[in-house]
Amino acid sequence: GAVVSQHPSWVICKSGTSVKIECRSLDFQATTMFWYRQFPKQSLMLMATSNEGSKATYEQGVEKDKFLINHASLTLSTLTVTSAHPEDSSFYICSARDALGGANVLTFGAGSRLTVL
């Protein structure tokens, strides 16, 4: 089945630094990937839709200059949290849909836990 790899799984950084999270589709091509944020005991909050070769589409209230998304290839999207602050500490999850597969369902990465000191 479809596999999405997310890296790193856990990162701790100092306030003011930038952190990059990678999302890779391992055995399929994904023209579209999605980035979510999840706080403890809450559901997924869609942050943005990452489109291969074009600009990401951000959800209302999500700062595009704060959360930079790059989808440079059909198998890789990156989320960079710029000038991170403690309030950015959260669980970030990506998902992807197989562009060539028959089923319109999402496969998720394992998530990346960001802690900003």
Added chain:
Amino acid sequence: QKEVEQDPGPLSVPEGAIVSLNCTYSNSAFQYFMWYRQYSRKGPELLMYTYSSGNKEDGRFTAQVDKSSKYISLFIRDSQPSDSATYLCAMNTNAGKSTFGDGTTLTVKP
């Protein structure tokens, strides 16, 4: 009103019980209906998906979709402690992004 409403839980059942998890929705254009299982500090894992109405069975899991009532269910038979997790329903149109329920946390006690 949210597009997808999920029974909030939490749900606690003894081992071996039958579990019923439910969601309702308002968008009649939804065609794909998914159930994800999420363990603590992990990404959601796709359990099952159904296209349009009907039932689908996979081992101890059965997914039901009733489009006329805009109601979907996931049944877990012979529940096990390892089934303890948060279950998310999700649905989308043929081309659109997925819309998720808020999740139901299930605990199966040995």
